[in-house]
């Protein structure tokens with residue numbers, strides 16, 4: 001029956017009964033090269049045949065491995081991996097995309113067991129692996145998460161019994177580093193223990209994972225409650241949950257904390273999974289989640305203390321999601337550092353406050369709070385794009401050191417160790 005249909009397609013477009021009238025045709029894999037013809041034709045691929053395609057006026061529809069994909073012709077031409085279009089050694093495109101006719105259309109299509117072949121009007125042939133197409137199509141990508149994670153509240157995190165990684169194994173073995181990074185990617189926090197409590201040793205840890213991100217606070221910072229900078233971090237006050245450097249256009253990706261000394265009381269560290277809280281908002285009030293992901297706000301840091309003069313402004317929504325799959329990748333939450341809201345009209349601003357309240361209520365649920373006392377020797381890495389931190393007020397002398405890391409480089413290290421990041 002399929003052969004007949006094909007024959008029909010090759011000659012004259014045919015009209016099946018009940019056709020919706022699409023000018024298109026499904027072609028099964030295993031067919032010979034056929035001239036592209038528009039046909040009013042709908043057909044279901046028999047189950048034994050895994051791949052079927054259909055050519056439309058401006059795109060190719062392909063069904064493979066239970067995925068229905070639509071490819072724009074310019075996209076297909078742009079993604080030609082032939083030697084003249086793509087440098088497989090450097091993984092860089094050599095084709096000049098701007099030279100592709102925006103009205104381009106393949107003049108012939110063929111599919112075999114593993115590969116789609118397109119012949120372009122100038123005779124150039126492009127081959128695409130079917131698996132490659134599934135992986136790289138919009139539809140295929142949409143089904144995948146970019147960053148596999150385990151969202152947690154205190155109970156979930158405790159139950160998981162995520163181990164701290166021993167400093168030696170972290171520094172000296174890929175296995176140790178990989179285990180650490182896997183924990184970090186899944187939970188947004190990870191601990192290294194048995195670290196020598198000095199700034200220099202903390203720096204060696206940081207450098208094992210990434211490049212250090214130098215900021216206005218320096219490369220490796222070191223702080224006590226000495227008011228040396230114009231920020232409440234440099235006091236003994238309690239700090240409510242927040243993410244850092246919200247006033248940077250790109251907030252720091254990771255924060256490393258290592259408590260070198262504390263002679264006194266209090267000063268526990270609070271950790272809250274911002275994505276867990278945001279997920280609760282999404283479940284309860286999707287409109288509020290959407291608002292938090294759409295309304296841009298400013299955060300600001302104005303400092304004039306001693307020789308430190310800084311004025312930083314970062315703009316962006318509280319929740320940042322990938323538009324194609326709605327997956328969260330960054331929460332920017334710091335009520336101390338949030339600037340005057342002047343980017344939002346009054347009616348939206350009221351709804352934004354309501355949404356912010358819902359999120360804050362989730363972030364403040366006691367069951368979502370993980371409290372830990374940082375001790376000399378135990379370094380904490382926090383995903384500053386996901387996990388909020390805070391601290392309890394304290395007495396006595398307390399000295400903390402640490403640094404920020406560039407996120408790209410942490411993920412780079414993770415990918416090189418074979419992790420999905």
Ligand SMILES: C[N+](C)(C)CCCC[C@H](N)C(=O)O
Pocket residue numbers: 217221223231232233242243244245246334336337
């Ligand atoms: C970590 N270190 C003490 C260097 C800086 C603290 C910066 C604090 C600032 N309010 C913020 O949240 O970004």
Ligand SMILES: O=C(O)CCC(=O)C(=O)O
Pocket residue numbers: 233239244269389390391400
């Ligand atoms: O003192 C602390 O434990 C953390 C303070 C803080 O929020 C920070 O340094 O970013």
Ligand SMILES: [Fe+2]
Pocket residue numbers: 233242243244389
């Ligand atoms: Fe902070």
